[in-house]
Each structure stands twice: as structure tokens, then as C-alpha cells.
Amino acid sequence: MATQQDVMVDKLTSGGIPKTNNPQTERRGTRRCKITQLMRVRPSDPEKDHFEDLRGSVSVSRTGVYFHSSETGYEIGMRLFVTMPYSKDPSAMNREYLAEVVRRDALSNGLTGVGIKMLMEMGMQHTVNTLNPRR
Secondary structure, three states, X not given: XXXXXXXXXXXXXXXXXXXXXXXXXXXXXXXXXXXXXXXXXXEOOOOOOOOOEEEEEEEEEOOEXXXXXXXXXXXXXXXXXXXXXXXXXOOOOEEEEEEEEEEEEEOOOOOEEEEEEEEEEXXXXXXXXXXXXXX
């Protein structure tokens, strides 16, 4: 019969690090939720080629978002303005964030997987309704 010490020794590798079933180490600091939330993404650097990408998120955590895009302008280290959740409704409470691209994956369907890290909240964004101005 194995003692508790024998079981502990079996679980350790020669370097003293516990074995894991998953060979890849989890690098995320917070848990993620697989939810789809519409967001508006655009470069914050005026010298970069401008684009406006309206996308749904694939997964979201407190500090980042992962989404699929057909836009080819994303580069690792690029700073972005991200409005999330995004709505064109004038009464919507859109929040804008400064974010940085930290991951880029070429996907088999031709899209690009983009991971962004939220750096700071810029504030609330209000839509101005020019069709029915208040008097």
C-alpha cells in the first residue's frame, strides 16, 4: 500500500514541479466568459491606416477580449479605442476603452483571431441624435 509520501513523490517531476495533464501553461490572470457582445474597434494612432471594425466578442475577461475579424490592419502592440458594449441607440450607455493588441492568430476560415488587453477606461460615449435636436 502506498503511503501519502509515495503519492506525493509520484506527482512530482525530477525538478520538483507538479505534473499537469495540460502541456500548455495557462497565462491568463482572470477567468474568461464565452459571450458575444458587440463592440466597435478602431486604431487610436492617427498615423495608422484608419478602420472601424464592428465585431462580436468570442470571449471576454475583466482585462481582455478575444474576437475574430476580417480586418487585416491589426498588429501586436497596436493601441486601439474599443467601445463596448456598442449600440447606435442614442440612449445607449457605450463605454470606450484604450486597449492594446496582444495576440494575433491566423484562423483556418480566413479570419484573424485578435486578443486585446484593456489598458484603461476612457469614459462614457454618448451618441448625438442630429435628426431630432433638443430645443
